[in-house]
Each structure stands twice: as C-alpha cells, then as structure tokens.
Amino acid sequence: MIKGYPRLLLFVLVTIVLLWGLDRLLFGLTSNGALGLYQYRVFILIPLLYITLAVSLNLINGITGQFSLGHAGFFAIGAYLSAGFSKFYASQWLAGMPPSMQGVMQIVFLLIALLIGGIAAALAGLLIGAPTLRLKGDYLAIATLGFGEIIRIMFENANTFGGPRGFTDLPQWTGFGFFWYALVAVGCIAVCRNLLQSAHGLAFLSVREDEVAAESMGINTTRYKVMAFILGAAFAGIAGSLLSHYEGSIYPNGFNLDVSIMIVAMVVLGGQGSITGAVLAGAGLKMLEEALRFLPEFSLFGRTFQPLDLRYLVFALVLILTMIFRQQGLLGHREFGWKTIGIGKRSKVEANG
Amino acid sequence: MSALLELRQVKMRFGGLYAVNDLSFQIQPGELLGLIGPNGAGKTTVFNVITGVYTPTEGSVSLNGEVISKMKPYQITERGIARTFQNIRLFGALSVLENVMIGAFARHRTALAGALMRSPAVVLEDASLREQSMRLLSTFDLLSVAHARSRDLPYGLQRRLEIARALATQPKLLLLDEPAAGMNPQESEELMHLIRRLRDEMGQTVLLIEHDMKVVMGICERVLVMDYGVLIAQGAPEVIRKDPKVIEAYLGEPV
Numbered sequence: 001m002i003k004g005y006p007r008l009l010l011f012v013l014v015t016i017v018l019l020w021g022l023d024r025l026l027f028g029l030t031s032n033g034a035l036g037l038y039q040y041r042v043f044i045l046i047p048l049l050y051i052t053l054a055v056s057l058n059l060i061n062g063i064t065g066q067f068s069l070g071h072a073g074f075f076a077i078g079a080y081l082s083a084g085f086s087k088f089y090a091s092q093w094l095a096g097m098p099p100s101m102q103g104v105m106q107i108v109f110l111l112i113a114l115l116i117g118g119i120a121a122a123l124a125g126l127l128i129g130a131p132t133l134r135l136k137g138d139y140l141a142i143a144t145l146g147f148g149e150i151i152r153i154m155f156e157n158a159n160t161f162g163g164p165r166g167f168t169d170l171p172q173w174t175g176f177g178f179f180w181y182a183l184v185a186v187g188c189i190a191v192c193r194n195l196l197q198s199a200h201g202l203a204f205l206s207v208r209e210d211e212v213a214a215e216s217m218g219i220n221t222t223r224y225k226v227m228a229f230i231l232g233a234a235f236a237g238i239a240g241s242l243l244s245h246y247e248g249s250i251y252p253n254g255f256n257l258d259v260s261i262m263i264v265a266m267v268v269l270g271g272q273g274s275i276t277g278a279v280l281a282g283a284g285l286k287m288l289e290e291a292l293r294f295l296p297e298f299s300l301f302g303r304t305f306q307p308l309d310l311r312y313l314v315f316a317l318v319l320i321l322t323m324i325f326r327q328q329g330l331l332g333h334r335e336f337g338w339k340t341i342g343i344g345k346r347s348k349v350e351a352n353g
Numbered sequence: 354m355s356a357l358l359e360l361r362q363v364k365m366r367f368g369g370l371y372a373v374n375d376l377s378f379q380i381q382p383g384e385l386l387g388l389i390g391p392n393g394a395g396k397t398t399v400f401n402v403i404t405g406v407y408t409p410t411e412g413s414v415s416l417n418g419e420v421i422s423k424m425k426p427y428q429i430t431e432r433g434i435a436r437t438f439q440n441i442r443l444f445g446a447l448s449v450l451e452n453v454m455i456g457a458f459a460r461h462r463t464a465l466a467g468a469l470m471r472s473p474a475v476v477l478e479d480a481s482l483r484e485q486s487m488r489l490l491s492t493f494d495l496l497s498v499a500h501a502r503s504r505d506l507p508y509g510l511q512r513r514l515e516i517a518r519a520l521a522t523q524p525k526l527l528l529l530d531e532p533a534a535g536m537n538p539q540e541s542e543e544l545m546h547l548i549r550r551l552r553d554e555m556g557q558t559v560l561l562i563e564h565d566m567k568v569v570m571g572i573c574e575r576v577l578v579m580d581y582g583v584l585i586a587q588g589a590p591e592v593i594r595k596d597p598k599v600i601e602a603y604l605g606e607p608v
Contacts, residue, residue: 004473191469198475199458199482200468202447206455209444216404216438218430218459218522227465 015186023179040178042290045246047283048181049239052188054266054282055275056235059192061264062272063201064228065208067137070128070144071236071263073151076255077124078117078237080161083170083244086113091171110173110180114241121237122230124151129229133222148260156252166251167244174246181242188235192275196335204228205273258312265315269322271329281330285315355418357382357558358403358434358526363412363422365398365582372398374582376412380526385552386560387573387590391603395582396562397439400528404436405429416526430459433525437515437532439562445504449495449514452503453486456521486521493517493547509540513547520551527551529561533568541565545572566604570594578603 026044029035057071090109097105132143161167174180195201206214207221207228214221244250266285270277292314295307322329356379365373373395380386388396401407403414405426414422421429435456444452461482467475490496493513498506503514512532519527532548533541549572551557563569569576570590578586578593580602586593593599 003476008470194469194471197471198468198479199454199461200463200465200475202451202455203458205447205451206444209446210442212406212426213438213442213444214455215426216406216430216436217456217518218427219455220425220427231469 011190016183019179019182019186022182023176026178027176042293043287045177045181046290047286048178048185049243050263050266050286051185051279051282052181052235052239052242053263054270054278055185055188055192056232056239057263058267058270058273058275058278059195059204059235060228060232061267062270062274062278063192063196063208064204064225065272066133066225066228067141068144068229068232069141069257069260069264070146070148070151071232072255072257072259073128073144073148074121074124074233074236075240075243075259076148076151076155076252078121078240079244079250079255080155080167080240081120082113082117082237082241083167083250084161085116086110086171086173086245087167087169106173110245113173113245114180114184114238117241118234118238121240122234124237125229125231125233126226129226133225133229145257145260148255149257152252152255155255164252166249168249170244170248170250172245172248174242177242177246181246184235184238184242188238189275189279191231191235196275208273262315265319268319269329271331274329274331274335276335277329277331285318288314288318356380357384357417358560359415360399360403361413361415363399363402363409363414365395365402365407366410371582373402373409376579376582376584378577378584378587380558380560382525382558383552383556384558384575385548385573387569387576388560388562388579389564389566389569389576389603390579390585394579394603396579397530398582399579400436400530400562403429403528404434430522430524433523434528435519435522435524435526436528437512437519437530439530439534441508441511441515443503443511443515443518445502447503448500449503449506450483450486450490450499452514452518453489453521454482456518457482457485457489459522489517489521509536512536513544516547520557525558527557527559529559529563531562531564533563533565541568544568548572 026035026040030037030040053071053075057068060066060068086109090113094102094105094109128144128147132140132147135143155161156164195204203214203219204224206217206219207224211221262285266281267278269285270279270281289311292307292311297304297306299305358380361377363373363376364371376399388399390396398407402409402422405421405424405428409422412422413420416429416432416434419432421432444455447455461478463472463475463478487496487499490499493516495510495514495517498510503511506514516529516532529548533544536544545568548559548561552559561573573590575588576590576593577584578596578599585602586596586599588596594604
C-alpha cells in the first residue's frame with residue numbers, strides 16, 4: 001500500500017486521466033449526436049457545478065453549523081473577478097504570445113483565473129465571517145443574506161462588469177467543460193472528506209454540537225467558524241470561475257437569493273454534515289428542476305402553467321416532506337461510500353448511525 | 354510549595370449582585386479539593402471565572418503564576434485547566450470516541466492545511482490521538498460503547514464520558530461540576546473510586562463541586578465552603594462538618 005504524498009500524487013494523476021477520458025467520451029457522444037448538447041449541459045455540467053456549491057456550503061452550514069444564506073455572493077465574486085482577470089488582462093497577454101504557446105498558456109491562465117476566483121471569494125469569506133460570526137442562528141442567516149444581495153447589487157451597478165446587461169464576451173477557456181467541472185467537484189469532495197476523516201474535522205463538528213463545550217476543550221471556535229467560511233467560500237468562488245469561463249457571459253440575476261436558497265435546500269435535503277448527501281441532493285435537485293422543462297404545460301383555474309414555473313413550489317414540497325418524514329435529511333450525518341455497500345470495514349462514521 | 358492555582362480577591366458582579374465577592378484561595382499540585390455550599394452560593398460562577406467563561410469584575414486568577422483571568426476559555430484549556438459541566442454538555446451527535454478525541458485534539462500540532470490534503474503528519478497524529486483516546490476509554494470502562502452516539506448513553510456513562518473528555522486535554526487541574534448529580538448510590542460509589550484513582554495513580558489535581566456529602570467528605574482532603582458568594586470556611590472534612598457556620602448555612606445538622 002502506497003502512503004503519504006506519493007499516494008496523494010497518484011490519486012491526483014489517476015483522477016486527471018480518468019476525468020479526461022470521460023470528458024473525451026462525452027465529447028464524442030455529443031459530437032455524433034448520441035447525447036444532445038443541451039441535455040449534456042443541464043443534466044451533467046450544471047449538476048456538477050451544484051455539487052461543488054452544495055458540498056462547499058455543507059462545510060459551513062452542515063459541518064460547522066453556521067447557517068449561511070449568502071453562498072450565491074461568493075459564487076458571484078468568483079465568477080466576476082476571475083472573468084475580469086481573463087477578459088481584461090490574460091486574453092490580451094495571450095494574444096501577444098506565439099501561437100505555439102497559446103494552447104498551454106490558456107490552461108495556465110485558466111488555472112490562475114480559478115485561483116483568483118477562489119482567493120477573492122475566500123477573502124470575502126474572511127471579511128464577512130470575522131464580524132458576523134458573533135451572530136447566531138437566524139441573525140447570522142439574515143446578515144449573510146444581506147451580504148449576498150449586496151454583492152449582487154454591487155455587480156449590477158458596476159459598469160466595468162457590464163452592469164445589469166451582464167458581463168459578456170468572456171473567454172471560454174474551459175472548452176467542452178466536463179473535465180474542469182468534474183475536477184473541481186472531485187477536488188472539493190476530496191478536501192471535505194479528508195477534513196472529516198481527521199481530528200481537525202472533529203473540531204469543526206464540535207462547534208456545531210456545542211460551542212461552550214468546544215471552547216472548554218481548547219477549541220478556538222471563532223477561528224474554526226472563520227476557517228469554515230473561508231474554505232466554503234473559496235470553493236464557491238472556484239465554481240463561479242468555472243461558470244464564467246464556460247458560459248462566456250454572466251448576469252447579476254444568476255446570483256440572486258433564489259440560488260442561495262436552492263443551495264441551502266440541497267444541504268438540508270442531503271442531511272446536514274453529510275458530504276455524500278450534499279452530492280446526491282445537489283445533483284438531484286438540479287436535475288429535477290431541469291426535468292420539469294420536459295413536462296407538458298397544463299391548465300388550472302383557467303390559467304396555463306409551465307411546469308418549470310412551479311419549480312420553487314416543487315422544491316418547497318420536497319423540503320416540507322423531508323422535514324416531516326426525515327428531519328435529518330436523506331443521509332442524516334451518515335456517509336455513503338465503499339464501506340456502506342460492504343467493501344472494506346465499517347468506518348467510524350457509519351458505526352455512529 | 355508554590356500554588357498551582359491562585360484566586361486573589363476575585364469579585365464577579367452581575368448588575369447589582371456580587372455572585373462572587375472577594376474570594377481568595379489556593380490549590381496546591383496534587384490536591385483533591387471540594388467546593389460546597391447551598392444553591393446559589395456562587396460555586397459554578399467560580400468555575401466559570403476560573404475557566405474564562407466569565408472575566409472577573411475585580412481580582413485575578415493565576416495558574417502556575419501566570420495570570421489567566423483575561424484569557425479566553427480555549428486559551429485557558431491550552432494552559433492546563435479542563436472542566437465538566439453541571440448540566441452535561443457532550444457533543445451529542447458524535448460518538449463516544451470522537452468526543453474524547455476532540456479533548457485530545459487540544460494538544461494537536463499539525464496544521465489545518467495538512468488535514469485538507471491528508472498529509473502523513475496528520476495521519477500519524479490522528480492515529481496517536483485515537484490510541485490515546487482509546488486508552489482513556491479503557492481506563493473509564495467505556496471501551497464497549499466507544500462507537501455509540503454519546504447522546505444515546507445512559508446518564509451515568511454520560512457523566513463519566515464528560516470526565517474522560519476533560520482528562521483527554523491533559524489538564525494540570527481538573528474541575529468537576531457536580532459529577533455525582535443524578536447518580537444512584539452505586540454509581541456515585543464507583544465515581545468516588547475513579548476520582549481517587551485519578552489523584553493517586555496519575556497525580557491529577559482535582560477541584561470538585563458536589564452536593565453529595567458522602568462523596569465530598571469521603572474523598573476530599575480539604576473542603577471550601579461558600580455562601581452568598583463569600584468563602585465562609587475551609588479546612589479538612591472533619592473540621593468542616595463541625596464548623597457551626599457551615600452547619601448553619603448548609604449542612605443543617607452534623608453529618
């Protein structure tokens with residue numbers, strides 16, 4: 001058994017090769033028409049993005065127990081600032097380079113853009129986290145909700161970023177997209193899983209369970225809350241950078257309160273604190289939303305409804321049913337993994353259940 | 354001999370009320386000390402002042418000569434004071450082992466960034482924290498429930514787990530807030546033996562609040578008595594139980 005950093009490196013390499021292979025496979029399927037580009041986008045790409053968003057919010061809401069309603073704000077910061085870097089600077093630099101180097105440098109610049117999105121959002125997480133984490137429960141939720149809206153309105157009024165008309169003509173460096181979207185999702189899941197496997201993760205959990213007891217166990221609860229915000233925000237920021245570098249255009253309305261609420265709904269539905277729960281609910285809710293587009297429209301009380309218009313009604317229903325029949329969410333605090341289906345020995349997490 | 358813990362003229366005021374008034378006492382290393390008094394005498398407030406939950410209005414608390422009365426609770430735990438709570442405060446959704454590991458985590462050395470990548474140092478440290486915690490669980494006879502959710506434990510075991518978790522932080526001074534509360538006679542008998550053993554075998558210094566006089570008089574070498582925020586007597590159990598002021602304020606009749 002290989003251990004330590006060689007194992008980490010091997011994991012990274014195998015992941016990259018596997019995802020690249022899958023990327024090419026999907027690309028082949030879409031180019032010969034077996035898979036519609038639209039279906040690929042709404043049933044694979046966007047769910048992957050929301051897996052990253054749900055898993056990263058789970059770190060704040062589920063694992064550390066800090067109810068945040070501002071995840072769309074971090075998402076927006078990552079999307080706008082990374083796109084700003086690529087559009088205003090990196091693409092100019094790229095244009096001045098010899099054509100033979102442009103292919104490689106585009107990947108380098110994309111990586112830098114993702115990093116910028118992540119770091120900018122992490123800084124925002126620190127900025128919002130430090131003063132508001134004295135608040136608890138509903139008050140924190142309201143403060144973070146306000147933060148998310150401020151960010152959106154800020155971009156709506158920033159002419160550099162296109163204002164309400166949207167930030168358009170952005171470099172689409174993620175290309176086909178699957179590889180990068182999946183890489184970020186896998187990275188986010190791996191980081192959260194590593195954290196939860198170590199004693200450091202227990203420190204985050206202890207903050208959720210009982211702050212007074214955590215402090216008396218030597219845990220600097222403020223530090224861990226801020227760290228959760230920084231980490232969660234960083235991944236939301238990277239997800240934002242992916243979006244802007246795939247779509248080529250972004251709009252302030254794509255980062256409104258509905259988005260934040262949807263991500264919270266995913267975490268609650270999946271089971272607060274469960275990574276696999278967030279993955280399943282993140283992908284599931286987004287696919288459900290898109291599936292509604294394919295239902296026929298219908299008339300009720302003399303009005304015609306598109307099923308998609310009723311999506312928030314459907315989500316609300318899903319959440320209400322969860323609250324009634326399964327308050328702990330689909331997976332509760334548990335994880336679904338190899339060990340659940342009988343491969344390897346039972347882990348400590350399941351033994352709790 | 355220099356004192357492990359020293360309180361100097363500590364006053365804790367809430368509005369117009371002094372919950373603790375001009376309290377001074379010392380704890381020597383290796384001592385097993387009891388703190389008694391009627392309800393509302395300010396005993397738990399003393400614990401909260403020592404552990405940094407409250408900052409005293411006046412006066413100072415020092416541990417090994419270092420003033421700790423302005424520090425945060427986690428800093429005080431790092432310096433070597435651990436406590437249990439009158440109303441049990443376990444990490445309910447987590448397992449018994451995980452509860453103790455969080456205590457042991459107080460002495461961790463690895464950085465958070467390492468944990469995100471699962472670095473070799475973190476893997477090694479996790480294994481050692483786990484082993485340490487398992488040893489404590491076996492001392493406390495909790496091994497068989499190591500993977501049970503702590504919320505599901507019977508009351509007596511929850512109290513015992515809280516002591517194990519506090520000890521996992523490797524404290525120089527252990528504060529127990531009514532460890533025998535709600536226990537049946539047999540359970541409190543076992544608890545007495547356990548606390549005695551901690552002191553005798555590990556040299557653990559203990560300060561405990563307790564209403565069960567059998568426990569206090571049975572194991573403590575020195576007893577402090579508080580009433581209305583003031584220390585009214587201190588001394589050996591035999592002296593305390595004959596002290597007219599203590600009988601008047603708390604004991605009611607000679608025990």
